[in-house]
Amino acid sequence: MRMVVSRVGARLEYDCAASMIDQPIILDAAGRFTAKGSYTPERGGPQGNGQAAAVRARYVGRVRADVMRLTVTLENAKEPVGVFTLRRGDDPLLTKCR
Numbered sequence: 001m002r003m004v005v006s007r008v009g010a011r012l013e014y015d016c017a018a019s020m021i022d023q024p025i026i027l028d029a030a031g032r033f034t035a036k037g038s039y040t041p042e043r044g045g046p047q048g049n050g051q052a053a054a055v056r057a058r059y060v061g062r063v064r065a066d067v068m069r070l071t072v073t074l075e076n077a078k079e080p081v082g083v084f085t086l087r088r089g090d091d092p093l094l095t096k097c098r
Contacts, residue, residue, distance in 0.1 A: 001086065001094075003068075008024060009022050009024060010037075012072075015096060015097060016041065016044075018042065020038050021036070023036060031063040035059045036057070036059070037056075037059060038057055039055050039057040040052060042096070056075035057072055058072075060073070066088040067086070067087050072084070
């Protein structure tokens with residue numbers, strides 16, 4: 001996963017999805033945060049009637065030094081999409097499924 005953070009939120013890119021955090025990410029004293037946004041799955045091959053619809057998502061993370069652990073969960077889902085470990089400055093190799 002690749003995450004680009006700005007003052008107003010973040011843009012995330014996965015091998016077969018993309019998502020947006022649509023609010024500022026504010027860390028508490030322990031480096032934790034919770035934010036809301038959207039998650040859009042992607043798939044290979046023809047897209048048919050357009051791109052898949054975005055689903056509301058919740059992002060829960062913790063930052064320690066240059067490492068972030070991030071859990072992404074879709075609205076009304078029991079299990080997370082995934083738990084990711086990101087390191088500031090890393091540029092992961094993504095294999096897009098488009």
